[in-house]
Amino acid sequence: MDTPKATHDYTPGGLAAALEFLKRIRAELRMLRWVRVWRDRLRVIDVNQDSFEVRGLGYPDADIAPLLLNLNAAFNPDTVHHDTDVEYKEFGVGKCFPWAHDRVM
Secondary structure: OOOOEEEEEEOOOHOOOOHHHHHHHHOOOEEEEEEEOOEEEEEEEOOOEEEEEEEEEEEOOOHHHHHHHHOOOOOOOOOOOOOOOOEEEEEEEEOOOOOOOOOOO
16 A cells, blocks of 8 residues: 555645546545545545555645545544644545435425
8 A cells, every 4th residue: 555556746726636636536446445634645545455645735735625525535624624643634435425315304
């Protein structure tokens, strides 16, 4: 799991390009398992331990929340930016909602 299969270098204001990278590369991996977010990068890991990485974007940045939402990561958008004592933050990927959660009664 040391070397990611693909990488993308994030530039400030490049959220659309990062989202496009995630969409394109996702087809190359198996079922996504978890995402790890450091201060300066984000790595998505599948069930076979294959991964891809977005460099230059970490949990302190505002654009991390849209990327995690795009990956269906289970995280709290209010606290994801808080500093931590550990090397990285790890979130499960593949959250799902109950049937008809978006319907208004």
